[in-house]
Amino acid sequence: MIIRIGLGSCGIAAGGLEVWDAIQKVLDEQAMDIQMKKTGCAGMCHYEPLMDVLHDGRQYSYVNLNPAAAAEIVSSLGEGHLPENKYLLSIKDIDKDIDSDLFSGQVRIALRNCGRIDPEAIEDYIDSGGYQSLRRVLLDMTAAECLEEIKTSGLRGRGGAGFPTWFKWKATRDAIDDIKYVVCNADEGDPGAFMDRSLLEGDPHSIIEGLAIAGYAIGAGQGIIYVRAEYPLAVKRLELAIEQARQKSYLGNNIFGSDFSFDLQIKKGAGAFVCGEETALLASLQGERGMPHLKPPFPSEHGYWGHPTSINNVETLANIPWIIQNGGQAFAAVGSDQSKGTKVFALAGKIKYGGLVEVPMGMPLRDIIYDLGGGIRGDGAFKAVQLGGPSGGCIPASLLDTPVDYESITSTGAIMGSGGMVVMDESSCMVDLARFFLDFTQKESCGKCVQCRLGTKRMLEILERICAGQGRKGDIERLESIALHVKESSLCGLGQSAPNPVLTTLKYFRDEYEAHIYEQTCPAHQCKALIHYTIDPEKCKGCGLCARACPVECISGERKKPFVIDQSRCTRCGTCVDICPDKWNAVQVD
Amino acid sequence: MSDYAKIISPYKDLPGGIIEAYHALQNKYNYIPEDAIAVAADMFDISLSQAYGVATFYSYFKIGPRGRYVIRICESAPCHVAGADDVIAALEKELGISMGETTEDGKFTLEFAECVGQCQGTPVITINSQPYVNVEPEKVGEILAACK
Numbered sequence: 001m002i003i004r005i006g007l008g009s010c011g012i013a014a015g016g017l018e019v020w021d022a023i024q025k026v027l028d029e030q031a032m033d034i035q036m037k038k039t040g041c042a043g044m045c046h047y048e049p050l051m052d053v054l055h056d057g058r059q060y061s062y063v064n065l066n067p068a069a070a071a072e073i074v075s076s077l078g079e080g081h082l083p084e085n086k087y088l089l090s091i092k093d094i095d096k097d098i099d100s101d102l103f104s105g106q107v108r109i110a111l112r113n114c115g116r117i118d119p120e121a122i123e124d125y126i127d128s129g130g131y132q133s134l135r136r137v138l139l140d141m142t143a144a145e146c147l148e149e150i151k152t153s154g155l156r157g158r159g160g161a162g163f164p165t166w167f168k169w170k171a172t173r174d175a176i177d178d179i180k181y182v183v184c185n186a187d188e189g190d191p192g193a194f195m196d197r198s199l200l201e202g203d204p205h206s207i208i209e210g211l212a213i214a215g216y217a218i219g220a221g222q223g224i225i226y227v228r229a230e231y232p233l234a235v236k237r238l239e240l241a242i243e244q245a246r247q248k249s250y251l252g253n254n255i256f257g258s259d260f261s262f263d264l265q266i267k268k269g270a271g272a273f274v275c276g277e278e279t280a281l282l283a284s285l286q287g288e289r290g291m292p293h294l295k296p297p298f299p300s301e302h303g304y305w306g307h308p309t310s311i312n313n314v315e316t317l318a319n320i321p322w323i324i325q326n327g328g329q330a331f332a333a334v335g336s337d338q339s340k341g342t343k344v345f346a347l348a349g350k351i352k353y354g355g356l357v358e359v360p361m362g363m364p365l366r367d368i369i370y371d372l373g374g375g376i377r378g379d380g381a382f383k384a385v386q387l388g389g390p391s392g393g394c395i396p397a398s399l400l401d402t403p404v405d406y407e408s409i410t411s412t413g414a415i416m417g418s419g420g421m422v423v424m425d426e427s428s429c430m431v432d433l434a435r436f437f438l439d440f441t442q443k444e445s446c447g448k449c450v451q452c453r454l455g456t457k458r459m460l461e462i463l464e465r466i467c468a469g470q471g472r473k474g475d476i477e478r479l480e481s482i483a484l485h486v487k488e489s490s491l492c493g494l495g496q497s498a499p500n501p502v503l504t505t506l507k508y509f510r511d512e513y514e515a516h517i518y519e520q521t522c523p524a525h526q527c528k529a530l531i532h533y534t535i536d537p538e539k540c541k542g543c544g545l546c547a548r549a550c551p552v553e554c555i556s557g558e559r560k561k562p563f564v565i566d567q568s569r570c571t572r573c574g575t576c577v578d579i580c581p582d583k584w585n586a587v588q589v590d
Numbered sequence: 591m592s593d594y595a596k597i598i599s600p601y602k603d604l605p606g607g608i609i610e611a612y613h614a615l616q617n618k619y620n621y622i623p624e625d626a627i628a629v630a631a632d633m634f635d636i637s638l639s640q641a642y643g644v645a646t647f648y649s650y651f652k653i654g655p656r657g658r659y660v661i662r663i664c665e666s667a668p669c670h671v672a673g674a675d676d677v678i679a680a681l682e683k684e685l686g687i688s689m690g691e692t693t694e695d696g697k698f699t700l701e702f703a704e705c706v707g708q709c710q711g712t713p714v715i716t717i718n719s720q721p722y723v724n725v726e727p728e729k730v731g732e733i734l735a736a737c738k
Contacts (some may be wrong), residue, residue, distance in 0.1 A: 008708050013723040045710030191666030191705035229613065229650050230706045232719050267606075268613055271650030273704065287606030287634070289647040305605065348668040348709035355710050382594075386667065420709070422668050436667045440704065 001034045001077065004052040008041030008201045009233045010194075014048035015066065022067035023051070025342060026074045034077060037124075040202020042115025043356035047089065053082060059094050061086040105371055107334055109342045110158075110195075110318040114202035119237050122244040125205040131250050132325035134209050137216055138258040143173065146217040150320070152328030154340030159185055159276070159313030160391065160417045161493070162339075163405040168310050171300035173218040175308035180220035183304065183311045184211055185281060186227035186234070189273040190389030191440065192420030195344040195356055196314035200227065200234035203318065204241035208264060212251065213324060215262045218310050222263060226281055229268045238266055273444035275391075277492045279309045280446065292492035293447045295415045313418070315344055336362030339405035345371045349422040350380060359404070366400040369423060380425030384508070388417025390437040390444075391497035393504030394430060413504040415497065429526035430509040431516050435463035437501035441494060452495030453556030455486035459502060469529035471517030478505065525589050528572040532590055535576075537562035539586035546576035546587065594626040598633050608634050608644055612651055620718075621656040649704065657692045658730075659737045662703035664714045669705075672712035680727035686735055698737070 003023060007016045020038070027034055044050065047063035051070060054060075060082050062073055069087055076083055102164035108114075117124035125131070137146045151166035172180060184207060188196035200207065211223040227235055242264050245251045253261040267285055274280045275290040279297050284290035286306055303309025319341060323331045332340045338359035345368060347354050352374030358408060365385060369375065376382050384394040391413030395402065402408050409416045424433070442456040459482050462475050490496050506513060515521050522530040535546070535555075540562040547555040547563055554570050557563030565576070577587045597614050601607035611630055615622050631641035645651050652660075659674055663669075663678055682688055685698050692699040708714045711723025715733075722733055 009721060010708060010723070013708060013721045123678065164640050188707055189705065190710050191664075192668045192706075194707040228707075230703075230716075230719070247628060268610070270613070270648030270652075271704065272607055272648050284609065285606055287608040287644065289643050346709060348712060349671055354712075390667075418669075419659040422671065422709075428671050433667060433671070436670050440666060444704070 002037055002054040003034055003074070004037045004039050004054065004116075006041055006048055006050045007038040008114075008198055010041050010045045010198075010446060011048045011050070012233070014045075016049040018067045019049040019070045022071045023074045024070045030075060030078055032074075032078050034074075037118045038120065040060040040114045040119045040356055041198045041356065043111060043179075043198070043358070044115075044353070045355035046353045049345070050089075053077065054094065055080075055278055057094055059090075059092045061089045061092070063089045071247065104361070105367065106358050107342050107360050108358050109331070109334070110199065110315050110344055111202075111356065112322060113206060114198060114356075117203065119202050119204055120240055122205060122241065122248060125203070129325060130205055130321070131209055131245075131248075133321035134212050134216075134250065135256050137213050137324055138256045138260050143217050143219065145172065146213065146324070149324060149328045150217070153319075153323045153331035154335075155188075155316065155319055155323065155331065156339065156406065158315035158319075158343065158418065160190075160347075160388065160415065162416060163314055165312065167298060168312070169214060169218050171298065172220070172303075172308045172310040173511060175301045177308050177309045179222075179248045180218055181304045181307055181309040182214045182218060182220045182223045183281070183285070184225040184227075184312050184314060184317055185276065185278075185311050186225055186231075187269045187275050187281060188231075188314070188418065189276050190391070190418045191418045191437075192386070192389055192422040193346050195346050195419055195586060197231050197234055197316050198356055199318050199344075200231065201237055203244065204234075204237045206318045206321055207238075207314055208241055208245050208251070210312075210320035211264060211319050212255070212262050214310060214312060214317065216260050218308075220310070221261055223265075224285060224304070225264065226267045226269055226275070226285060227266060229270055229419065235268060242266070254316065266535050272446075273440070273495050274446045274492070277494060280341045280492065281311065282309065289446070291448050292494075294491060298406055315419075336360075336361045336403060336405045337442050343404065343416070343419055345404070345419045345421050347421050347423065349386075350425040350428075351375075351421075351423040352377045353476040361405045362403045363403045364403050365395065368404065368421070369400070373423065376423065376425050378425070380427060381423045383426050384430065385426060386414075386422040386424065386433065386437075386501070387501050388415040388419070388497075388500070389420050390440045391415055391493065391500055392417045392420075393500045394424075394433070394508060395504070396508040398508075413500065413507055414531050415500065427524055427526070429467075429522050429524035430512050431463065431522075432467055432526050434502045434505045434523075435460065435467055438463055438498070441498040445494065445498070449490045449492075449495055451486050452490040452498065455482050455490075456498050457484070458482055458497075459499065463502070466513065466516045467522075467527045467529070469516070469520055469527070471513075473517070475517055476510070476513055480506065531572055532567065533565055533570060533572060533574075533576060534590070535563050535565055535590050536586050540582055541584055541586070543581075545579050545581070549575050549579045551575060592629060594629040595633065597624070598630050602633050608636075609640065609648075612645055612648075618652060619728065620658065621652045621654060624653050627653070652701075655692065655696070657697050657699035659697060659717055660699045662701045662706070662716045663689075664704070664706055664708075664712075665702045665712060666705040668709045669713040674713040677713050677715065677725050677726045677730065679718060681732040681734075684730050698734070
C-alpha cells in the first residue's frame with residue numbers, strides 16, 4: 001500500500017503539509033508499514049489537499065481533505081479497509097484507466113509524471129522510464145537522427161509563438177562555434193498560466209532530461225534554466241534534481257560512457273515579464289536590464305555571451321523524453337493537422353474546476369471549459385475566455401466551438417500563448433478587463449521602443465477614462481489607431497501583442513465600450529463610476545441594516561419607512577447590496 | 591570588507607552575477623540596501639547608474655527598507671476578476687496602511703505583485719514568498735495573526 005499526497009506549492013497552500021503531518025502521526029502511532037510519497041500537482045487543484053491510496057492494483061482518490069479526515073481514513077487502512085466516505089472521489093484500476101478515465105478526455109504527455117512520482121526522488125523518475133531517452137539518443141542515435149525524430153513529431157514551442165522546435169535546434173546546431181548553450185525559459189509570467197510551475201515542481205527531471213537531449217542534438221555542453229524567483233519551491237526541487245542527476249552521472253562528463261558531456265545551472269529571474277522574450281532573457285542572464293534587442297541576429301547564432309543558444313520553454317522540453325521514447329510518429333498522431341501533440345491549459349477565473357488540463361490539440365474550447373473545467377462557477381453564464389494572457393485576447397461565447405490549435409486561435413485575434421485560460425462570466429466588464437491587461441503591459445514595457453512605452457500608456461489613459469465615465473466620442477477610434485502603431489512598430493513580442501486584449505474586446509464586445517462612452521452605463525455593473533445604488537421604496541422594509549453598515553454613512557431614513565441613499569456621498573462599495581436580506585432585495589444596481 | 595561586500599563577493603566572478611548578488615542581498619535584508627548598490631557597482635566594475643539600473647528594472651527587487659513580513663498582492667487579471675480589490679481593502683484596513691507602505695513597527699509591508707502562478711486559487715497573496723490562495727477578506731485577520 002502506498003499513500004500519495006499532492007505537495008506542489010498549490011497543494012501546500014491548500015493545507016497539504018498539515019494533512020501529511022496528520023497522516024505521518026497516525027502511521028507512527030499505530031506503527032503501520034505504509035509508504036508515504038509526496039508528489040507534485042496532478043492538475044486537479046480544486047480538489048486539494050488530495051491523497052491517493054494505491055492498494056491492490058487500484059487507486060483510491062480522497063479529495064478536499066483536512067487533517068482530521070485524513071487521519072481517520074488512514075487509521076482504518078491498518079485493517080485493509082478503505083472507507084467510501086464523502087471525501088472519496090474515485091476508485092480506478094491503476095493499469096487500465098487512470099489516464100483515460102480520471103482525467104476524462106485528457107492525454108497526458110507533458111504532465112505524464114505529475115501527481116504520480118515523487119519529484120524529490122530520482123529513483124521514482126528512473127522507475128517510470130526516466131533517463132532512458134537520454135541513454136537512447138546518446139548510445140543509439142546520431143544528433144541528426146535525434147533532430148529528425150523531433151522534426152517528425154511536429155513539436156512546436158509551447159511558450160507561445162509556436163515556432164517549430166526542430167528548426168530552432170537545427171539553426172543552433174548549424175551555427176559555427178565551439179561553445180553553444182541550451183536555455184530553458186522558465187520565466188512563466190503570463191497572468192493565469194501556471195503549467196510551467198507545476199511541471200518544475202512535479203517532474204523536474206523531465207526538464208533536465210529534455211535539456212540534455214537538446215544539448216546533444218545541437219552540440220551544447222552547457223545548459224541554463226532561467227526560472228522565476230517567485231517560484232521558490234520549483235527552484236528548490238530543480239536544485240535537488242540537478243544534484244541527484246550529477247550523482248547518478250546523468251549530468252557531467254561522458255554521460256552513459258559516450259563522448260557527450262553536459263551540465264546545468266540555474267539562474268533566477270527577478271520579476272520582469274519582458275524577460276520571457278528571448279533576447280531580453282539573454283540580457284538578464286548576462287546581468288543586465290532585461291531589454292530585448294533587434295533580431296537578427298537570432299539567439300541561435302548570437303546568443304548567451306555571443307554564442308549560439310537555443311531557448312526552449314519548460315513544457316516543450318518536458319515533451320522531449322516522451323517523443324524519443326515513443327517516437328515522433330506517436331506524438332504526431334495526437335492533435336490536429338498543423339498543431340501536433342497535446343497542450344497543457346491552466347483553467348482559472350470563474351471556472352468550476354480550476355487547475356491544469358492536458359488535451360490533444362484541436363479540442364474545442366467548449367469541451368475544455370465545460371467537460372473538463374465543469375463550466376462556470378456559481379450561477380453565472382459564460383461570457384468570454386481570455387486566452388494567452390496579456391498578449392492574447394478575449395474569445396466570446398459565439399466562438400466556443402473554436403478548436404484549440406495555433407492557427408484557429410490566432411484567427412480569432414487571440415493567441416495560444418502559454419495556455420492560460422481565464423474564464424469570465426457576465427459579472428466581468430470587458431472594458432475593465434482590457435484596461436487591466438493594458439495596465440499590466442504598460443507597467444511591464446521595458447521602455448526601449450517609443451511606440452510601446454508611450455502607446456500603451458496613452459491607450460491605458462483612454463481606457464481609464466472610459467471606465468471612469470469620462471469616455472469621449474472618438475475614443476474607440478483613437479484606441480484602434482494607437483493599437484495599430486504599437487503592434488506594427490514595436491521591436492519585441494510584448495509590444496507587438498500588447499494591444500490584443502483591447503482589439504479583441506473591441507471586436508467582440510464593442511457595444512460595451514459604446515455603452516460606457518455614450519450611455520454612461522457599465523452593462524456588467526463593474527465600473528464604479530458608472531453604477532448607481534438606489535433603494536426601491538416599494539421593497540424596502542425600513543429595517544435600517546444598510547444604514548448601519550454603510551461605511552460612509554450616506555444612507556438615511558426612519559425605521560419602518562423606506563431608506564434613501566445620498567448619491568453625492570455614495571462610494572459604490574456595494575455593502576448595502578450585500579447586507580440587504582435576499583428576501584427583500586431592495587437595493588437596486590443600475 | 592564590509593557586510594555588503596561579503597555578501598556580494600561570492601558572485602563577483604560569475605558571468606552576469608550581479609542579479610545573483612542582489613538576490614543574496616535581498617535574502618539577507620528582505621530588501622536591497624541603497625548603499626549596497628554602490629558596493630556592487632564597484633565590485634562588478636560597472637558604473638553606479640548601471641548597477642542602479644539593474645536593481646530598479648526588476649520588480650522582485652526593492653530598494654530601501656521593508657517590513658519583516660512582505661505581503662504581496664497579485665494585481666493580475668485572474669485575481670482581479672476573483673475579487674482582489676476586496677482583499678486589498680481588508681489588508682489596508684487591518685494594518686492601517688496603504689499599498690506600498692510599511693507599518694510603523696516595521697513588521698508589515700504591503701505591495702502589489704504581478705501574477706505569481708497560483709491562479710488555481712484566486713485571489714492570491716504571498717507573505718515572504720509563501721503563497722496563500724483563495725484569500726477572502728474575512729480571512730485576512732487570521733492570516734496576519736499567524737505572522738508572529
